[in-house]
Amino acid sequence: MADFDEAQVRKLAELAHVKLSDDESAGFAGQLDEILGYAERIQAHDTDGVVPTSHALLEAGLEGASALRDDEPTGSLDREQVLEGAPDPGDGLFKVPKVLP
Amino acid sequence: MSPPDSTDETVWTHEGFELVCGLEVHVELATASKLFSPAPNRFGDDPNTNIDPVCVGLPGTLPVLNRQAVELAIRLGLALDCDIRPSVFARKNYFYPDMPKDFQISQYELPICADGHLELPSGHVVGIERAHLEEDTGKTTHVGGGGRIHDATYSLVDYNRSGVPLLEIVSRPDIRTPDQARSYAGELRAILLATGVSDARMEEGSMRVDANVSVRPVGADELRTRCEIKNLNSIRSLGRAIEYEARRHVQLYLDGEAPDQETRHWDEEGGRTHTLRSKEEAYDYRYFPDPDLPPLHPDPAWIERVAAELPPMPAARRHRLAEAAGTEPAVVALVVERSLDELALGAIEAGADAARVLVHATQNLAPDAAALDPTAFADLVRMETGGELTATQAKQVLAEMVESGRSPSVIAAERGFEAMDSGDLDAVVDGIVESHPDEWQRFVEGDQKVMGFFVGQVMKATQGQADGKAVSARLRELAGA
Numbered sequence: 310m311a312d313f314d315e316a317q318v319r320k321l322a323e324l325a326h327v328k329l330s331d332d333e334s335a336g337f338a339g340q341l342d343e344i345l346g347y348a349e350r351i352q353a354h355d356t357d358g359v360v361p362t363s364h365a366l367l368e369a370g371l372e373g374a375s376a377l378r379d380d381e382p383t384g385s386l387d388r389e390q391v392l393e394g395a396p397d398p399g400d401g402l403f404k405v406p407k408v409l410p
Numbered sequence: 411m412s413p414p415d416s417t418d419e420t421v422w423t424h425e426g427f428e429l430v431c432g433l434e435v436h437v438e439l440a441t442a443s444k445l446f447s448p449a450p451n452r453f454g455d456d457p458n459t460n461i462d463p464v465c466v467g468l469p470g471t472l473p474v475l476n477r478q479a480v481e482l483a484i485r486l487g488l489a490l491d492c493d494i495r496p497s498v499f500a501r502k503n504y505f506y507p508d509m510p511k512d513f514q515i516s517q518y519e520l521p522i523c524a525d526g527h528l529e530l531p532s533g534h535v536v537g538i539e540r541a542h543l544e545e546d547t548g549k550t551t552h553v554g555g556g557g558r559i560h561d562a563t564y565s566l567v568d569y570n571r572s573g574v575p576l577l578e579i580v581s582r583p584d585i586r587t588p589d590q591a592r593s594y595a596g597e598l599r600a601i602l603l604a605t606g607v608s609d610a611r612m613e614e615g616s617m618r619v620d621a622n623v624s625v626r627p628v629g630a631d632e633l634r635t636r637c638e639i640k641n642l643n644s645i646r647s648l649g650r651a652i653e654y655e656a657r658r659h660v661q662l663y664l665d666g667e668a669p670d671q672e673t674r675h676w677d678e679e680g681g682r683t684h685t686l687r688s689k690e691e692a693y694d695y696r697y698f699p700d701p702d703l704p705p706l707h708p709d710p711a712w713i714e715r716v717a718a719e720l721p722p723m724p725a726a727r728r729h730r731l732a733e734a735a736g737t738e739p740a741v742v743a744l745v746v747e748r749s750l751d752e753l754a755l756g757a758i759e760a761g762a763d764a765a766r767v768l769v770h771a772t773q774n775l776a777p778d779a780a781a782l783d784p785t786a787f788a789d790l791v792r793m794e795t796g797g798e799l800t801a802t803q804a805k806q807v808l809a810e811m812v813e814s815g816r817s818p819s820v821i822a823a824e825r826g827f828e829a830m831d832s833g834d835l836d837a838v839v840d841g842i843v844e845s846h847p848d849e850w851q852r853f854v855e856g857d858q859k860v861m862g863f864f865v866g867q868v869m870k871a872t873q874g875q876a877d878g879k880a881v882s883a884r885l886r887e888l889a890g891a
Binding site for chain 1: 441442443448449450451456457458459460461462463466474475476477478479480503505506507550551552554562563564565566567568569694696699701703704705
């Protein structure tokens with residue numbers, strides 16, 4: 310079994326800036342443990358000689374080169390319009406709370 | 411500050427420790443649009459006027475890779491003799507307002523370029539571990555508290571730079587002196603400019619150099635704890651910061667302590683480094699392959715085409731000229747740096763004396779002389795080595811050749827630069843000697859300093875037409891030396 314415990318859930322939650330209650334942490338630990346256990350079962354299979362399926366687009370024959378864009382610039386979004394969606398626009402810039410506490 | 415123990419140009423040492431340094435260089439690629447979206451990639455515009463839904467991280471947007479950014483990455487990779495490999499874009503997850511979607515797209519485990527090298531003008535070779543594509547972040551300005559991040563009251567963000575294509579070039583820890591670090595940065599910059607990959611302006615941030623610095627006992631082959639130095643705004647501060655940091659590590663070891671692995675900030679005014687981030691902060695970027703971007707498999711024909719279009723690199727040009735001139739690559743570094751190597755090669759191939767060609771190319775010609783006709787340059791050098799022109803006259807004729815494009819013989823004739831008959835010259839020298847009996851006495855008694863006086867007098871009398879070497883020879887002959 311994968312053995313995913315509550316401490317790992319709490320660490321992940323902290324890294325992802327997500328607040329979890331103790332109950333939620335316990336619940337997710339059990340669920341994540343099951344998911345990882347499933348992944349482990351898949352990993353246990355012998356895949357020698359199986360063509361890698363690293364990305365769905367590659368399987369569709371869309372190799373990297375065909376998924377590229379020409380280097381042609383468009384105009385910009387309208388600044389004032391974009392700043393309307395910002396909580397605190399200031400003089401053409403996005404004003405954000407101080408970065409380090 | 412005591413000087414380092416060794417001024418050996420190959421390894422910096424101090425108090426029994428030696429420097430080990432690698433550089434990480436971020437360069438902004440000279441594309442017209444951003445790495446994953448079509449907003450303009452342009453420096454210096456008003457804040458937030460080069461933005462699109464992708465680079466400000468609006469929900470539902472998807473990245474599409476810029477072909478030209480890939481081409482420029484391939485170009486630089488080939489210029490650094492890297493292997494161009496299939497690569498994968500990953501998400502580097504962190505929270506910071508300069509990255510509105512809360513992850514940076516970067517190549518992590520599988521970079522596009524790997525395993526190359528860069529040869530410095532001195533001949534020292536620095537390995538290139540990898541060069542990978544990633545997107546730049548927005549620009550944050552901290553307001554209040556004197557602009558320092560720790561004391562700021564709020565920050566302002568400009569997303570014009572968000573999504574600009576970057577190539578991060580990571581060297582191996584093969585840099586052993588502050589000078590080599592400077593030379594590496596300078597050489598890399600020259601290559602970026604020659605290949606058109608980046609405008610590589612350190613002052614505008616389109617080339618940013620971070621240094622990984624550690625020290626170890628002289629002769630050891632271990633790698634000790636390193637610190638990453640950021641905020642190096644010039645090639646000069648790069649050298650200063652490395653030397654400061656290496657001394658700091660040596661002192662810690664001498665005091666029985668050890669440096670912490672951390673990122674440090676170079677303070678140009680104070681001439682020191684200090685901790686940039688608090689140690690308690692968690693670093694776990696939880697990289698994983700970006701599901702929105704397929705792996706990048708550049709077609710071999712594409713790579714071949716880019717290789718065929720690549721101009722010769724400075725190291726190859728130094729070797730070629732050095733071989734033609736029968737000297738070492740380091741000797742011709744300045745000629746190549748000024749792009750005068752084609753001219754010098756042409757003149758040498760046209761039969762001109764290689765040593766004189768290199769002297770003119772190093773001392774008497776500016777980069778704008780590259781358009782000079784190599785055969786005319788060779789003619790000039792032949793007139794000089796054949797005794798028709800003195801070194802001083804040759805320099806003057808050369809300057810006018812660059813300006814007017816006329817042939818050296820026409821310019822020399824017009825200026826009356828004709829070789830003085832040796833009998834005429836001897837007569838002038840004899841006259842000068844006769845009219846300065848005191849100085850002559852000193853010369854005869856062995857005071858070599860008076861030689862310059864006599865040569866100067868002869869030059870004055872002949873309006874610079876005399877050959878300095880012939881004058882000295884005649885003076886020695888008269889003195890019976």
